[in-house]
Amino acid sequence: MARTILIPLQANDVAPRFDLAQAVMLATLPEEGAALTTTLVLEQPSADGLCDLALSRGVTCVVCNGIEEEYYHYLRWKRVEVLDSIMGPVDLVLERLARGQLKSGDILYGRGQGAAHV
Amino acid sequence: MIIPDLPTLDLSAPHISGLDASSMDFAALLDGLPVGVVVLDKERRILFLNKALEALTGFSRSEAMGAPCGQVLRASTCLRRCPHLSEGLQASVEGDCLSRDRRRLPVRVTPIQVRDRGGELLFRLDVVEELKTPSVGGQDVPEIGTLHTLVARCAEMQRILALIPILAQSEAPLLITGETGTGKDLLAEAVHRQSPRSRQPFVRVSCSPMPEALLESELFGHVKGAAPWAEEDKPGKLQAAGAGTICLSEIADLPLAQQARLVRVLDERLVLPLGGDKPVRVNARVIAVTGTSPEALLASGRLREDLFHRLSAFRIHLPPLRERREDVDFLLTHFLRAFARKLKKNVTAFSEEARRALASYSFPGNIRELKNIVDYAVMVCPGEAILPEHLPAHLSLEAGRGKSRAKAR
Incomplete structure (x- = not known):
């Protein structure tokens, strides 16, 4: 089944903070084939706004870096999977997500110990 | 820590020289500071995090190395406008950051650029201080309508809140008990914040079930090669807490072997990293937290009696609602x-x-x-x-x- 992913963006990377992201990528990951992506520019950064967006668009997984506990638990409560503390370029994130190899805490910049192999 | 490409500086004023002499341990110098410091390259990628900032952000220096500063620090002020790009550098900016354990922490960030005599930028530093709740007469002012402070009206809780400054002055371990959701972690943090250790890190460790070697490494650190995943030396949370406070959540989940090691740590103030042969001195105060009655844990053999007696120098029970x-x-x-x-x-x-x-x-x-x-x-x-x-x-x-x-x- 196709999955819908929401990724807060800062340029081409995952945004450092969920609540301060100015843009967001919505990606549909089919079981096979390439991801379909749409980028939305937000009127203003807002964690509440992003939660509403995720729920209204039927998002199944949020991939983000920093997120406050309350929003994390709210999304989990709404049965949205949350992978947080993810750092790196969004194309690498999508690639690893499609392969089922992305987990919370992955750093995809490639130099630190926490860096996943890219 | 070696900062690459630092030229040898001479002694002529006004420049400080010799800081990069080979015998100088720059990392130890930064680790000894009670405030967070991150060293950045010219592109503002992380070269080094000191221990205080590791504790504040929740990211280890090895994880953070190479990542853009804003991704790890996640400070609101840095994301709105990086202080290194602002006019009038070295003016502090205040905001908040999000730690790895998803807490919002008020911080003050002071950017510093280190240049050579010719004005060439060598590297950048950010000094990050966690801002405390404003205090009056040594007592935290209760913030009306905030989400992360311990508040109560009943007599029993008032008695406990009044004890916090007294408990904070002690160096002895503290055992906090209470059902889930009663505020045990908040109490531990409140004790730390009112203690003389408040400018040092407050490190939380969940002793929830995980492979023993991993938990041992998490608590006591490991040396390179101690386990297949130990690719380099890594200090444990006890070392990361420095002269601050370490809060051990769900202490009863700690396997008995690690409980025995903890007894030794409390007695000798020394830890032996996994696979290591050189003990490391630790100064952190230990606060242990459990949701289960310690007496029941003792009776079922899940908690060592010697550890219980050491941890319960002070004991506070938070009543359920x-x-x-x-x-x-x-x-x-x-x-x-x-x-x-x-x-x-x-x-x-x-x-x-x-x-x-x-x-x-x-x-x-x-x-x-x-x-x-x-x-x-x-x-x-x-x-x-x-x-x-x-x-x-x-x-x-x-x-x-x-x-x-x-x-x-």
Whole structure:
């Protein structure tokens, strides 16, 4: 089944903070084939706004870096999977997500110990 | 730590020279500071985090190395406008950052650029200080309507809150007990914040079940090669806490072998990293937290008696909400204000019916559950007053069952 992913963006990377992201990528990951992506520019950064967006668009997984506990638990409560503390370029994130190899805490910049192999 | 490409500096004033002499341990110097420091390259990628900043952010220096500063620090001020790009460098900026354990922490960031005599930028530093709640006469001012402070009205909790400054002055271990959601972690943090160690790190460790070697490494650190995943030396949380406080959550989940090692740490103040042969001195104060009665744990053999006696130099029990019903009303109002402010909603009160439903609910999840219920209600409520239909369904069902039982009688 196709999955819908929401990724807060800062340029081409995952945004450092969920609540301060100015843009967001919505990606549909089919079981096979390439991801379909749409980028939305937000009127203003807002964690509440992003939660509403995720729920209204039927998002199944949020991939983000920093997120406050309350929003994390709210999304989990709404049965949205949350992978947080993810750092790196969004194309690498999508690639690893499609392969089922992305987990919370992955750093995809490639130099630190926490860096996943890219 | 070796900062690459630092030229040898001479002694002529006004430049400080010799700082990069090979014998100088720059990392130890930064690790000794009570404030967070991050060393950045010219592109603002991380070269080094000191221990205080590791504890504040929750990221180890090896994980963070090479990542852009903003991704790891996640400070609001840095993301709105990087202080290194601002005019008038070295002016501090205040904001908040998000730690790895998803807490919002108020911080002050001071950017520093280190240049050679020719004005060439060598590297950048950010000094990051965690800002405490403003204090008056040494006592934290209770913030009205905030979400992360310990608040209560009942006599028993007032007695406990009054004890905090006294407990904070001690170096002895502290054992905090209480059911889930009663505020054990908040109490531990409050004790740290009022202690002379407050400028040092406060490090939380969950002793929840995980492979023993991994837990040992998490607590005591490891040396390179000690395990297949130990690719380099890594200090444990006890070392990361430095001269601060380490809070061990769910101490009863700690395997007995690690409990024995902890006894030794408490006695000798020395830890032996996994696979290492050189003990490392630790100065952190230990606060242990458990949701289960220590006596029951002792009886079932899950807690070593020698560890229990060492940890319970001071012991505080936080009562569940059902034993302090007089706090329910106060806490409902407190969290209503806090969430209304946070969610920017004009919700100002509970209707009488909603308040009655809440007053008759048992709150098995204690204050955490009460807080979540108010969070939900404020979010769902479109008007000014929270009605019963704005409360979570399980609560309405319980209220309904209560009414049926009353009618049947």
